[in-house]
Amino acid sequence: xxxxxxxxxxxxxxxxLPELDVPITVTLVVGGALASRDFTPVHHDKAAxxxxxxxxxxxxxxxxxxxxxxFVTDWAGPDAVVENVAIKLGAPNLPGDVMKLSGSVTEKDxxxxxxxxxxxxxxxxxxxxxxxxxVRLPRGDR
Amino acid sequence: MLTAEQKQELEAKLQAYVGRETGPPSVGPDLVNxxxxxxxxxxxxxxxxxxxxxxxxxxxxxxxxxxxxTMLQAWIMRGMPMAELPGDGDDRQLQxxxxxxxxxxxxxxxxxxxxxxxxxxxPGDQVTxxxxxxxxxxxxxxxxxxxYFIDTRTTFTDQDGRDxxxxxxxxxxxxxxxxxxxxxxxxPAAAAAPRRLRAPLGHDNAWWWEGIDRGxxxxxxxxxxxxxxHPPRPMCGECQSLEWKGRxxxxxxxxxSWVVLHHPPIPGxxxxxxxxxxxxxEGTRLVANVAGCxxxxxxxxxxxxxxxxxxxxxxxxxxxxxxx
Numbered sequence: 001x002x003x004x005x006x007x008x009x010x011x012x013x014x015x016x017l018p019e020l021d022v023p024i025t026v027t028l029v030v031g032g033a034l035a036s037r038d039f040t041p042v043h044h045d046k047a048a049x050x051x052x053x054x055x056x057x058x059x060x061x062x063x064x065x066x067x068x069x070x071f072v073t074d075w076a077g078p079d080a081v082v083e084n085v086a087i088k089l090g091a092p093n094l095p096g097d098v099m100k101l102s103g104s105v106t107e108k109d110x111x112x113x114x115x116x117x118x119x120x121x122x123x124x125x126x127x128x129x130x131x132x133x134x135v136r137l138p139r140g141d142r
Numbered sequence: 143m144l145t146a147e148q149k150q151e152l153e154a155k156l157q158a159y160v161g162r163e164t165g166p167p168s169v170g171p172d173l174v175n176x177x178x179x180x181x182x183x184x185x186x187x188x189x190x191x192x193x194x195x196x197x198x199x200x201x202x203x204x205x206x207x208x209x210x211x212t213m214l215q216a217w218i219m220r221g222m223p224m225a226e227l228p229g230d231g232d233d234r235q236l237q238x239x240x241x242x243x244x245x246x247x248x249x250x251x252x253x254x255x256x257x258x259x260x261x262x263x264x265p266g267d268q269v270t271x272x273x274x275x276x277x278x279x280x281x282x283x284x285x286x287x288x289x290y291f292i293d294t295r296t297t298f299t300d301q302d303g304r305d306x307x308x309x310x311x312x313x314x315x316x317x318x319x320x321x322x323x324x325x326x327x328x329x330p331a332a333a334a335a336p337r338r339l340r341a342p343l344g345h346d347n348a349w350w351w352e353g354i355d356r357g358x359x360x361x362x363x364x365x366x367x368x369x370x371x372h373p374p375r376p377m378c379g380e381c382q383s384l385e386w387k388g389r390x391x392x393x394x395x396x397x398x399s400w401v402v403l404h405h406p407p408i409p410g411x412x413x414x415x416x417x418x419x420x421x422x423x424e425g426t427r428l429v430a431n432v433a434g435c436x437x438x439x440x441x442x443x444x445x446x447x448x449x450x451x452x453x454x455x456x457x458x459x460x461x462x463x464x465x466x
Contacts, residue, residue, distance in 0.1 A: 037219030
């Protein structure tokens with residue numbers, strides 16, 4: 001991730017975020033589920049996932065949220081403050097696939113000091129996640 | 143399927159959940175702490191120093207280590223017991239799901255999640271969450287099946303009772319269009335390729351799709367005034383008669399307008415995809431795909447002929463091919 005935080009003045013609607021490829025592995029699915037304290041069997045037990053008609057364990061929503069948050073702060077920097085994450089869920093993230101996260105700035109609120117970033121995480125089936133993140137950026141004069 | 147009366151009864155029961163908390167508040171079993179933050183960052187591949195490096199965090203606008211904001215819900219997750227019991231004993235959200243399962247809506251899928259963070263949590267904070275059923279939709283026909291959208295809102299507070307954030311969550315509790323076939327031994331169902339979306343079938347349109355399955359492209363004809371109409375609907379727009387019959391079209395027509403879809407790439411379709419509004423020689427128009435030529439060759443006025451074809455092992459659709 002970047003160590004320099006972007007200043008509000010340096011960001012404009014239309015700016016694209018660097019893309020991030022996230023290889024989906026059993027380790028990531030299980031590691032993310034347990035780190036988020038989500039022991040729902042379909043996220044760590046392949047037999048339980050298959051009993052629900054899925055091919056393998058699949059990523060839980062908290063991990064998706066965590067990756068979306070990371071994707072934005074990797075770009076914006078450590079002093080960026082995430083205020084809101086709103087996501088729509090689509091195709092599941094299954095091991096063996098790769099999710100490509102992409103995003104761009106769509107709105108800027110000078111008074112509030114925030115920008116809105118539209119984000120999409122696309123895997124081999126289509127969009128796993130689409131949504132937006134509102135993030136507050138420091139001003140350059142501080 | 144429920145009768146109208148049974149559905150009314152179900153919906154009255156559903157609405158009784160709206161506006162109520164789903165159970166007692168959930169108190170985070172652990173205080174916000176550095177080890178769990180580090181485990182989260184390790185799993186997510188997040189190297190943000192404000193979560194991990196006390197010295198760098200001290201220099202940041204936070205003035206010290208903070209928890210990743212997206213970890214908000216993790217602080218109140220129940221961990222291992224979730225694998226044994228899907229919910230707490232007096233969890234009304236679970237009862238609500240059970241009621242819908244018993245009423246013929248067995249499947250569930252999460253569709254939306256929004257989180258707002260009032261402030262970043264810091265080590266030592268204790269999180270408490272209260273969840274309320276905010277709304278339940280009417281019965282909706284969706285691409286997955288027929289069902290009800292359930293919206294819940296969870297508010298998160300700290301040890302002083304102050305808001306630290308909220309979350310809204312939407313799930314669809316539904317009856318799938320086709321019951322999934324039991325997976326054969328060792329053959330995961332998810333290995334099947336994604337297929338085209340199915341049209342929701344109902345009283346007013348199922349007859350048209352049954353015609354397609356027989357290989358007939360039908361047009362609805364008013365029995366009173368003879369006016370033709372498409373897509374299928376109960377009442378004649380010309381004379382308001384509810385009497386109608388299906389008439390078989392010859393399938394010959396002209397491209398009235400068209401688009402080539404590139405985005406969004408919906409699973410089950412090949413892109414670019416030529417979608418045209420076809421004016422049949424009988425006079426009605428329908429939306430269909432143009433096949434048999436490159437999408438760039440589709441043009442207004444092009445003469446086309448329908449062929450009813452299988453687009454996967456089950457679904458038949460009228461596809462229009464250029465002629466002449």
